[in-house]
Amino acid sequence: xxxxxxxxxxxxxxxxxxxxxxxxxxxxxxxxxxxxxxxxxxxxxxxxxxxxxxxxxxxxxxxxxxxxxxxxxxxxxxxxxxxxxxxxxxxxxxxxxxxxxxxxxxxxxxxxxxxxxxxxxxxxxxxxxxxxxxxxxxxxxxxxxxxxxxxxxxxxxxxxxxxxxxxxxxxxxxxxxxxxxxxxxxxxxxxxxxxxxxxxxxxxxxxxxxxxxxxxxxxxxxxxxxxxxxxxxxxxxxxxxxxxxxxxxxxxxxxxxxxxxxxxxxxxxxxxxxxxxxxxxxxxxxxxxxxxxxxxxxxxxxx
Amino acid sequence: xxxxxxxxxxxxxxxxxxxxxxxxxxxxxxxxxxxxxxxxxxxxxxxxxxxxxxxxxxxxxxxxxxxxxxxxxxxxxxxxxxxxxxxxxxxxxxxxxxxxxxxxxxxxxxxxxxxxxxxxxxxxxxxxxxxxxxxxxxxxxxxxxxxxxxxxxxxxxxxxxxxxxxxxxxxxxxxxxxxxxxxxxxxxxxxxxxxxxxxxxxxxxxxxxxxxxxxxxxxxxxxxxxxxxxxxxxxxxxxxxxxxxxxxxxxx
Numbered sequence: 001x002x003x004x005x006x007x008x009x010x011x012x013x014x015x016x017x018x019x020x021x022x023x024x025x026x027x028x029x030x031x032x033x034x035x036x037x038x039x040x041x042x043x044x045x046x047x048x049x050x051x052x053x054x055x056x057x058x059x060x061x062x063x064x065x066x067x068x069x070x071x072x073x074x075x076x077x078x079x080x081x082x083x084x085x086x087x088x089x090x091x092x093x094x095x096x097x098x099x100x101x102x103x104x105x106x107x108x109x110x111x112x113x114x115x116x117x118x119x120x121x122x123x124x125x126x127x128x129x130x131x132x133x134x135x136x137x138x139x140x141x142x143x144x145x146x147x148x149x150x151x152x153x154x155x156x157x158x159x160x161x162x163x164x165x166x167x168x169x170x171x172x173x174x175x176x177x178x179x180x181x182x183x184x185x186x187x188x189x190x191x192x193x194x195x196x197x198x199x200x201x202x203x204x205x206x207x208x209x210x211x212x213x214x215x216x217x218x219x220x221x222x223x224x225x226x227x228x229x230x231x232x233x234x235x236x237x238x239x240x241x242x243x244x245x246x247x248x249x250x251x252x253x254x255x256x257x258x259x260x261x262x263x264x265x266x267x268x269x270x271x272x273x274x275x276x277x278x279x280x281x282x283x284x285x286x287x288x289x290x291x292x293x294x295x296x297x298x299x300x301x302x303x
Numbered sequence: 304x305x306x307x308x309x310x311x312x313x314x315x316x317x318x319x320x321x322x323x324x325x326x327x328x329x330x331x332x333x334x335x336x337x338x339x340x341x342x343x344x345x346x347x348x349x350x351x352x353x354x355x356x357x358x359x360x361x362x363x364x365x366x367x368x369x370x371x372x373x374x375x376x377x378x379x380x381x382x383x384x385x386x387x388x389x390x391x392x393x394x395x396x397x398x399x400x401x402x403x404x405x406x407x408x409x410x411x412x413x414x415x416x417x418x419x420x421x422x423x424x425x426x427x428x429x430x431x432x433x434x435x436x437x438x439x440x441x442x443x444x445x446x447x448x449x450x451x452x453x454x455x456x457x458x459x460x461x462x463x464x465x466x467x468x469x470x471x472x473x474x475x476x477x478x479x480x481x482x483x484x485x486x487x488x489x490x491x492x493x494x495x496x497x498x499x500x501x502x503x504x505x506x507x508x509x510x511x512x513x514x515x516x517x518x519x520x521x522x523x524x525x526x527x528x529x530x531x532x533x534x535x536x537x538x539x540x541x542x543x544x545x546x547x548x549x550x551x552x553x554x555x
Contacts, residue, residue, distance in 0.1 A: 001338070002338060002339075002340040002482065003337055003338060004335055004336070004337055004338065004339040004340070004482070004517060006513060006516075006517040006518075006520045006521045006524075007520070007521065007524055009483060009484070009485055009486070010482065010483040011339060011340050011341070011482030011483060047483070059535045059536070059539055060539070062536060062539040062540065062543070063538075063539035063540070063542045063543045064543065065543070066539065066540050066543030066544065066547075067542070067543035067544070067546045067547050068543075070543065070544065070547035071547060071550075074551070112386075112388055112389065225536055228532060228535060228536055228539075229529075229532045229533075229536070231532075232524070232528050232529075232531055232532030232535060233528045233529055233532055236524050236525055236528055238524070238531070238532065238535050240520055240524075240531070240534065240535050240538065241337075241520065243535055243538070243539065244538060244542075247538075247539055247542045247543075248542065251542050251543050251545070251546035251547075252546050254543075254546070255546050255547060255550040287387075288386040288387055289385065289386060289387070290387075291382070291387065292380060292387055294448075294451075294452065295379055295380045295381075295448075296377055296378065296379050296380075296444075296445065296448030296449070296451075296452065297377070297378050297380070297389070297452075298375050298376070298377055298378075298449060298452055298453075299375065299376045299377075299378065
């Protein structure tokens with residue numbers, strides 16, 4: 001069934017979009033990532049103009065994250081206090097990120113920088129997570145107890161705060177910094193930033209994986225809602241019909257994903273996310289390294 | 304001698320006034336609704352004559368349909384430091400979003416080069432490019448690339464021999480509009496040619512419009528963008544909550 005999208009001005013298959021939304025939604029619920037880093041390239045691929053894809057994707061992430069976070073609230077796996085601290089950092093970072101983005105746009109080559117950002121961050125994070133969770137799985141098999149609570153320099157910082165749900169008593173400075181950095185990257189790369197946030201919460205802040213997913217979803221809702229409004233009012237690129245098609249699939253997927261997620265072991269969850277992140281990274285790296293079939297590209301209206 | 308040439312020219316141009324195009328369209332509006340999946344437009348017409356038509360040279364018919372034009376940038380990738388990077392860019396001043404040329408014979412036969420330049424009929428002529436920056440070598444490859452990419456998605460079409468002409472009087476052709484269609488007035492031109500020169504032409508417009516929900520959403524997103532953004536968010540939140548509520552009901 002073909003549907004004409006009023007803002008994107010293209011006609012697409014409705015079931016294809018429902019399916020894509022569903023798959024990305026499952027991943028979103030399982031790992032606490034918004035799924036933007038997967039969905040946006042997929043939308044490019046089926047012929048949605050990039051500007052519309054990025055803006056509409058933000059709107060869809062709001063829906064799937066909201067659906068996912070409700071499921072996590074029921075299990076009490078959302079650290080509201082930590083989420084709020086991250087969010088404050090995230091909004092500051094997003095504002096900074098938009099400024100950086102506009103500066104890069106004026107310099108040209110913003111596409112390349114976004115892609116390089118993706119490759120570098122996805123590669124580093126995916127690689128680190130992959131080996132860490134592989135070790136964790138081996139240790140579990142050998143019968144070693146996983147050591148999670150390390151006492152490092154982070155515990156020496158002032159302004160300590162108790163995060164009951166995460167079982168942490170740490171300074172608010174590291175989460176704030178993580179929030180700002182993720183916010184900057186999220187604005188530049190046009191995603192919710194969950195795939196950076198989740199590893200940062202696990203490895204930098206030492207939060208338990210089960211709490212990380214819900215908390216990440218919680219803050220993604222606000223960051224992507226902010227981005228959606230920004231795109232809708234300045235670039236007019238949010239396609240509501242496209243969003244509805246994706247989010248119907250997405251919210252259902254997110255519910256299923258959350259249920260799969262709680263049944264799985266933390267290490268398995270992490271290694272799957274790592275593999276997925278590495279796969280996307282590899283695909284983008286190939287795009288940069290191999291000679292494209294068409295060397296020329298068209299962009300409308302100047303720039 | 305010059306007077307003789309002038310007289311000859313007058314004689315040649317005389318039939319031009321004698322032949323006139325009478326046009327019909329299967330519809331002069333294309334409505335884009337939610338299930339719009341491309342459209343076909345039938346262009347047909349007749350040639351009205353005051354005098355019996357000359358036998359030679361044979362008459363040919365060319366039909367062009369052009370969507371709204373806008374400037375586009377064509378970029379070329381090059382390998383730098385091991386990765387493929389956009390390097391050179393050429394700005395094309397005006398390229399139609401959609402352009403189709405249909406003719407009754409192959410275009411070089413139906414149209415001379417000078418007439419093509421004058422009326423901007425063939426696809427390369429329909430694209431207006433003032434010129435690339437001086438530092439870019441063989442800039443014409445950029446326009447060629449534009450045509451190549453647009454042709455692949457059926458946005459640019461060259462349909463030679465698809466206009467059928469009966470009895471040198473009636474002609475018809477059908478033009479397929481792709482699903483990815485932009486709104487606007489599509490300028491439709493019909494040219495009658497003899498021996499490569501245009502003897503009569505006719506112009507009209509096909510109106511491509513979004514209707515119903517498409518129209519409403521598009522207007523809302525431009526004129527009430529804040530409200531539109533809030534509406535998008537509300538739908539997202541509601542859908543997220545709805546799915547969660549339905550699933551928890553199912554679990555009980």
